Amino acid sequence: xxxxxxxxxxxxxxxxxxxxxxxxxxxxxxxxxxxxxxxxxxxxxxxxxxxxxxxxxxxxxxxxxxxxxxxxxxxxxxxxxxxxxxxxxxxxxxxxxxxxxxxxxxxxxxxxxxxxxxxxxxxxxxxxxxxxxxxxxxxxxxxxxxxxxxxxxxxxxxxxxxxxxxxxxxxxxxxxxxxxxxxxxxxxxxxxxxxxxxxxxxxxxxxxxxxxxxxxxxxxxxxxxxxxxxxxxxxxxxxxxxxxxxxxxxxxxxxxxxxxxxxxxxxxxxxxxxxxxxxxxxxxxxxxxxxxxxxxxxxxxxxxxxxxxxxxxxxxxxxxxxxxxxxxxxxxxxxxxxxxxxxxxxxxxxxxxxxxxxxxxxxxxxxxxxxxxxxxxxxxxxxxxxxxxxxxxxxxxxxxxxxxxxxxxxxxxxxxxxxxxxxxxxxxxxxxxxxxxxxxxxxxxxxxxxxxxxxxxxxxxxxxxxxxxxxxxxxxxxxxxxxxxxxxxxxxxxxxxxxxxxxxxxxxxxxxxxxxxxxxxxxxxx
Numbered sequence: 001x002x003x004x005x006x007x008x009x010x011x012x013x014x015x016x017x018x019x020x021x022x023x024x025x026x027x028x029x030x031x032x033x034x035x036x037x038x039x040x041x042x043x044x045x046x047x048x049x050x051x052x053x054x055x056x057x058x059x060x061x062x063x064x065x066x067x068x069x070x071x072x073x074x075x076x077x078x079x080x081x082x083x084x085x086x087x088x089x090x091x092x093x094x095x096x097x098x099x100x101x102x103x104x105x106x107x108x109x110x111x112x113x114x115x116x117x118x119x120x121x122x123x124x125x126x127x128x129x130x131x132x133x134x135x136x137x138x139x140x141x142x143x144x145x146x147x148x149x150x151x152x153x154x155x156x157x158x159x160x161x162x163x164x165x166x167x168x169x170x171x172x173x174x175x176x177x178x179x180x181x182x183x184x185x186x187x188x189x190x191x192x193x194x195x196x197x198x199x200x201x202x203x204x205x206x207x208x209x210x211x212x213x214x215x216x217x218x219x220x221x222x223x224x225x226x227x228x229x230x231x232x233x234x235x236x237x238x239x240x241x242x243x244x245x246x247x248x249x250x251x252x253x254x255x256x257x258x259x260x261x262x263x264x265x266x267x268x269x270x271x272x273x274x275x276x277x278x279x280x281x282x283x284x285x286x287x288x289x290x291x292x293x294x295x296x297x298x299x300x301x302x303x304x305x306x307x308x309x310x311x312x313x314x315x316x317x318x319x320x321x322x323x324x325x326x327x328x329x330x331x332x333x334x335x336x337x338x339x340x341x342x343x344x345x346x347x348x349x350x351x352x353x354x355x356x357x358x359x360x361x362x363x364x365x366x367x368x369x370x371x372x373x374x375x376x377x378x379x380x381x382x383x384x385x386x387x388x389x390x391x392x393x394x395x396x397x398x399x400x401x402x403x404x405x406x407x408x409x410x411x412x413x414x415x416x417x418x419x420x421x422x423x424x425x426x427x428x429x430x431x432x433x434x435x436x437x438x439x440x441x442x443x444x445x446x447x448x449x450x451x452x453x454x455x456x457x458x459x460x461x462x463x464x465x466x467x468x469x470x471x472x473x474x475x476x477x478x479x480x481x482x483x484x485x486x487x488x489x490x491x492x493x494x495x496x497x498x499x500x501x502x503x504x505x506x507x508x509x510x511x512x513x514x515x516x517x518x519x520x521x522x523x524x525x526x
Contacts, residue, residue: 058094
């Protein structure tokens with residue numbers, strides 16, 4: 001099988017690192033984020049893979065290059081990359097790192113540059129080809145280059161006379177002080193395209209068909225003559241993972257749908273109907289709602305909720321695996337629909353960036369498990385998962401469903417979880433989603449849901465005083481869930497949905513709407 005051209009992103013802790021990957025994937029070029037301290041040499045020369053490293057990007061980061069414990073790339077590794085004729089692009093902290101590795105000097109800036117900054121080109125540049133002589137970029141740095149190796153050509157400066165980019169085409173070294181991955185940077189996509197297509201010469205693009213073929217082979221090679229179970233929640237990710245695994249394993253795959261009591265209204269029945277009728281999977285249904293709710297009793301902290309739910313899922317799966325082994329089905333693997341944003345937000349394994357939140361199927365898993373995890377979608381963004389789903393023939397009505405968190409409604413109930421709160425939230429959520437469909441708004445929105453708040457407010461219902469719950473509605477637009485903005489509804493829609501909820505859901509007397517973006521907020525409240 002022909003190798004996929006691959007951009008390796010070394011993460012030095014920037015919160016923008018995932019945006020680099022997002023922009024590159026938008027160009028149908030495969031890339032992965034890895035910690036700065038991986039074995040880069042082995043990663044490049046490894047022949048036991050279908051990926052060919054054609055370029056390396058050094059991300060930004062919060063550290064100062066002169067700090068004693070600053071993350072660093074050794075001079076030996078840097079020279080190895082250059083000798084392998086692999087182009088390298090440093091962004092922000094990555095620029096500082098290249099400066100030092102080539103014999104230059106970085107100091108604390110007398111002028112700190114944050115936000116929109118004017119950039120002035122100073123000469124010919126391969127990286128900035130096609131970019132105007134003046135443009136606006138996004139800066140976020142407190143250090144600056146004081147001295148630069150003579151081999152490096154300065155190609156732009158900021159309006160503050162700070163070196164903003166340089167390059168050495170002979171050794172294929174390029175760097176920008178600004179962030180081309182941020183949408184605020186004019187020509188940012190153009191600059192990245194110059195690096196990827198003109199400098200790295202990317203050709204073998206990342207296509208759904210080739211991904212499906214390679215993953216089917218990978219799953220077969222891992223499972224061999226054993227059996228696997230698949231965690232099938234019915235969301236987009238788990239559905240695509242299940243169909244992909246079924247293509248590889250056929251009767252050696254057993255899907256398990258667990259009703260943990262935290263799903264949306266009628267969710268379990270919808271999932272069972274689709275996958276039994278459409279695909280003919282061997283599907284086991286387990287009602288474990290009492291088990292989960294008992295574990296969650298009086299639990300307030302959202303991270304604790306995630307870890308409890310993750311551990312409980314594994315316990316149920318492992319128990320079912322033992323039952324299947326007694327039927328001569330040697331279950332050794334658990335397949336789940338973990339995707340890239342889950343990984344990025346859950347762990348610090350991708351570098352020194354801060355953990356945002358754990359996901360029940362990543363950071364929420366117990367340390368010791370009897371089953372080995374297979375995550376075929378682990379390096380994909382949500383829109384890529386949907387494209388793979390189309391390739392696999394999954395119905396559009398399932399692929400277009402809004403994302404739903406693995407911990408379910410437990411993280412949409414702020415505070416403790418019980419059946420009464422779940423009942424209220426399920427009804428509110430159902431009304432909200434049906435109203436979106438009625439007004440043909442559902443497919444214009446990336447994700448929409450309701451949140452039950454831990455407060456009660458005074459109201460007047462039927463000429464009597466009420467003291468009942470408040471629900472918040474959230475609807476956002478997004479491409480991949482990494483950034484998002486709230487959806488602007490008309491006043492008539494707000495009036496209709498508020499009246500429907502308050503009139504039909506006992507226990508609610510106030511509805512509010514969340515108008516925050518991501519960042520600084522996350523999409524989910526917990």
